[in-house]
Amino acid sequence: MRGRTVSTKAAARHNRVRKQHSDELAEDYVEAIGALLEERGQARVTDLQGVFGVSHVSVIRALKRIEERGLVARTETGGYELTDTGKAMAETSAERHELVVRFLLSLGVSSGQAEADAEGMEHHLSAESLEAMKAFLESR
Amino acid sequence: MRGRTVSTKAAARHNRVRKQHSDELAEDYVEAIGALLEERGQARVTDLQGVFGVSHVSVIRALKRIEERGLVARTETGGYELTDTGKAMAETSAERHELVVRFLLSLGVSSGQAEADAEGMEHHLSAESLEAMKAFLESR
DNA sequence: AGTCTGATGTAGCCCAGGCTACATTGAGCG
């Protein structure tokens, strides 16, 4: 039942997961900004504060770091827009999210739970696993 | 293709994911300690340092927090053992890990990648999704 | 006994992601 080995490979995996965590926030932000731009035509600090349920200060600081990474930029009107890199990331992110949700739904998971689980999982799936999920969806 | 709504529910999900992250380390530690105890009969700071590839200081601090949460306890000989709560968590954790790996393998994901992805995903799956995966495995 | 080495622990630093409390700024309105 157990079979897992306490190997040195665990260290590499552990590091990979930590790195993924540091990317999650950036992905969540570009995804949210992309959605806000589509729905409301603008993405401001206050909007994002509402989305994530954190203080406006946390939003500002997060945006600063994400701006430094070249994913978003300020507009003249005080809002935020996505750079090309940001747009690409938002698109991939949204597609991946959709895929994971559809996959979970096809397994019989309820809609709300599929959304919630996808939110957590989506940053930890390799291209290989995503392809496998896609193939599975197409094969049914 | 998009369809996602920037709802207030996003805030709740976001918070849930953050909480999961704070639990991940604890789960990883009890899981590793469980495996070490099985394989070597002891779990010391140095062993865990090797497992996770971090400094012994990080291990000590993590263990301190985990000890405060009642998951592990010091042995007379200087090592660590699992409390009943810790044992239960380690067991669930290991079973869940196994399940996720088997599930990914059954989708056709390669063994190494399944291991790696499971490591990241396993902390973000609800009981409902895990059940769905189990059902899927049994139905084939 | 003395020394050397591995394991453990402490002090103190960094960064990210939270927070509250306090400024500033600008738009709308009486």
Add this chain to the structure above:
DNA sequence: CGCTCAATGTAGCCTGGGCTACATCAGACT
């Protein structure tokens, strides 16, 4: 014109998870 209020920004603090550098401490081996 001036007031108010919402949005934004700054200062400064907390926690968790990293780190290096420096102390112990115990056992092994001359």
